[in-house]
Amino acid sequence: MKAAVMQGLHKPLAVEAVDDPAPEAGQVVLKVGRCGICGSDLHMTEDEAFGVSAGDILGHEFAGEVVEAASGVSALKPGDLVSVIPIRGCGQCESCKAGEPAWCSQMMLQGGGYAEFAATMEHQCVKLPDGLSLSDGAIIEPVAVALHGVNLSGLQRGDKVLVLGAGPIGLATAFWARHFGAGEVVVQDIADWQESRAMEMGASRFIVDKHDPVGAAERALGGKADIVFECVGVPGLIAQAVDQVRVKGTVLVLGLCTKPDSFVPFTALSKEVRIQTSAFFTVQEYQASLDVLEKGAAEPRTLVTDTIALGDVPMRFEALKQRTHDCKVLIKPGE
Structure with a gap:
């Protein structure tokens, strides 16, 4: 099969012919239909902290058609369309049974979506219901990441929400904040390229002000935010978010930052700000993200700009x- 293969850190990917995947017990082979290019994939090729190297095939936001089922597979058959939960746990421990494979001692992030075929465990597959496409299946993962962050934030109806960053995670966060009844949802970025998309996703305002980001957000919200979602992962933004949130408010960190960062603890302490990090999602949140698409929510599909x-x-x-x-750019490996 053909795959876009990593050549090493700081090097471009290359399309190569590689061996077809051979499924192990409990696994299925998928013909990959769509795979999203995630911001974390971009980080992986530039930062050794992720542990990927030459020969690896990236791609964890993918959906496809079952073409082969190994021994031990009981619920899936060739022809089924599925979305893949890219967090692989043992499937047997308490964390896995609770729908939290991210905290399994054997957890690993499933890759392989930048290829014509990929093998995955049956229990990582979620069948796509009639009416949902393979493209829908490929955007469930980032939508679920955002849902997990919103759930951890403790958002209440009527809250004033500020989202820092208009990438896929930031825009999906705006969607869920509006979905759960936030009173105001302001998205802030350093460029206005995603303004119309943010408004379609549920934002009430979109602001760009490089010179006074704190003041601009306060003016747009009519005061400090109840919750600030940091969805960029750039040093300095946690400190900015602390300035932008109200007394006893919450800063929810979704941005992936592998560089050293700092802020003045007293600034947060003096307002009793809660700083909460968020990583991955639960199986239940993955299913909920699929369900919201099945029920007719069109907004998440707005994330896709090209295939x-x-x-x-x-x-x-x-x-x-x-x-x-x-x-969000999707890959269609069959073309």
């Missing part, structure tokens, strides 16, 4: 390392 062939991945992947007008 490209596997051969276009190396060049587009490098381009996405710089800010572009794209939001």
Whole structure:
């Protein structure tokens, strides 16, 4: 099969012919239908902290068609369309049974979506109901990441919400905040490229002010935010979020930052600000994200700005390392 293969840190991906996946007991092989290019994928090729190396095949936001089932598979058969929960746990421990495979001692992040075929465990697959497409299946993961953050934030109806960053996670966070009844949802970014998309996703205002981001947000919200969602992962933004949130408010950190950062603890302490981090999602939140699409929510589909062939991945992947007008780019490996 063909796959976009990692060549090493700081090097472009390359499309190569590699061996087809051989399923182990309990696994299925999928013909990958769609796979999203995630911001964390971009980080993985630039930062050794993620532990990926030459020869690895990235891609954890994917959906496809079952083409082969190994021994021990009972609920899936060839022809089934599924979305893949990319967090692989043992399936037997208390964390896995509770729907939290991220905290399994054997947890690993499932990759392999940048290829024509991929093998995965049956228990990681969620069947796509009639009416949902493979593209829908590929955007469930980032939507679930945002849902997990909103759930951890303790958001209440009527809350004033500020979302820092208009990437896929930030926009999906705006969607869920509005879905759960936030009174105001302001999205703040350093460029206005995603303004119309943010408004479609549920934002009430979109602001850009590089010179006075704290004041701009306060003016847009009519006061300090009850909750600030940091969805960028750039040093300095946690400190900014602390300035932007009200007394006893919450800063919810979704941004993936692997660089050293700092803030003045007294600033947060003096307001009794709660700083909560968020990673991954639960199986229940993954299912809820699928359910909201099945029930007719069109907003998450707005995240997708382009669908490209596997051969276009190396060049587009490098381009996405710089800010572009794209939001979520999907790969269609069969083309």
